[in-house]
Amino acid sequence: MTPVPLRPDLAAVAAAVPEGARVLDIGCGNGQLLAWLRDTKGVEGRGIELDPGDVAAAVGRGLAVVQGDADTDLADYPDAAFDVVILSNTLQAMHRPAAVLAELVRIGRSAIVSFPNFGHWRVRMSLSVGGRMPVTRSLPVSWHETPNIHFCTIADFEALARDMGLTVERRAGLASGRQVALWPNLLADTGVFVLRR
């Protein structure tokens, strides 16, 4: 069976996962990324997901997925239990993003974090010119319904990683899935970071 191609932001995350790694995907949704990693990179994957319907779908794909909340449940995992811990498009929905980040680099030898960049020019335009909270492709839900509560820009994330003393191994800004070389904090809709303790 040929794996279904990944969403561009997930493809960028997947590219950073080494072959055969032990992977924990936090907020794994219906397990699309984990299934892809298993089928094409031979990873041994585990997932955490809040939504029971998504958990059921992921288990149906043969994945080991636990219903749980990254804000509270990561403490249950031993140190360095995984080669890679993934938090894709979820950090902004955490109550305590910094605490979650600290858990990621504790549980995993490395952590891959992707998030919508609140510094993207469309977001800036929406606020500065339109005077309204942005509704864009990477932020599709209006402010009162979105689960996202802690937005940050690529520069903000960079600063937090520095303050926490984390090593940024790799960083990428994506615009519609393509890597942005110039002014990522302005031109990228998504930030992807590979971090280490």
Add this chain to the structure above:
Amino acid sequence: MDERFGLDRRVTLPGEFPLAGGGVLPELTIAYETYGKLNAGGTNAVLICHALTLDQYVASAHPRTGKPGWWTRLIGPGKPVDPADWFVICANVLGGCMGSTGPTSIDPRDGQAYAMRFPVITIADMVAAQARLLDHLGVGTLAAVIGGSMGGMQALTWAVHHPARVKKVVAIATAARHSAQNIAFHEVGRQAIMADPMWAGGAYAAARPPASGLAVARMAAHITYLSEEGLTEKFGRRLQNRDAVSFGFDADFQVESYLRHQGLSFVERFDANSYLYITRAMDYFDLAEPHGGNLARAFAGVQSRFCLVSFTSDWLYPTAESRRIVRALNAAGAPVSFVELESPFGHDAFLLDAPEMNRVIDGFLTA
């Protein structure tokens, strides 16, 4: 035609059967049913473990009540455990009263029923008896062992005691130990039975059981299988066939009438001494106890994949107990899936129509 397979089977296995508590049974009889065919490779065997008051009639009509099998929502044509694909085994537990060796059995050493001379058994003993049955059936490895409530305790025990014999474990609405509250409710039931003069130290004749004691035990237990929300929705404060309360102690309320009915009908299909022994086995259950209370250490050698399911309104084996198991399995590095499903029906939810549960189990078994 192989006499070992089919409905309503019974086998007496040769040799003594030693028990975890130190006792020995001179012989072991297991009553069981199988559905479907064991394939040539022996890779499609699924063991179903039943809960406290259930039995081997998981997918066929009950011989005493005539009711359909107790888990036909999960097992049957077009269901996640389809006998067209799987060789399904379900056995009456050791200590039970539907044909497997238990307190109602005759002790071959003196020709008398064991009654209270039956040794106290454990969940591990039940599993050991099932393992003997599998040897008899020629089943080496189980593709899966599936159980809810006490059946889930057996399923977990299978993975710990026979790690090489179990590929997948599905443990539903269960716990890795009995809580103080669980033990407390069981003790109420046992005391109700033993307070009934008809119990007579357990030496009652089959035709004259401690019916009132067992009925009260069932009534108390039945409340723990439901939820407040479920009871309110089903009965509220509605009255039973009357327009006003009677200012007496009749079953004025529908919920009283319902519980009395549950108690009485239970007596017709269950033995009081069996109820004492099986509830005791559950109370003694604590997988972590031999490992200094560390559940992760209990799971250290497991080789199975695990799937746990809990229900939001189950307060008998609440989600927290499933999460404790999930945490320990994660710490032991075992592949585990877990989902808490929304249901207003309390502990009983696992026996009712639960399409989400079926979807999860189906995916887990086929993947």
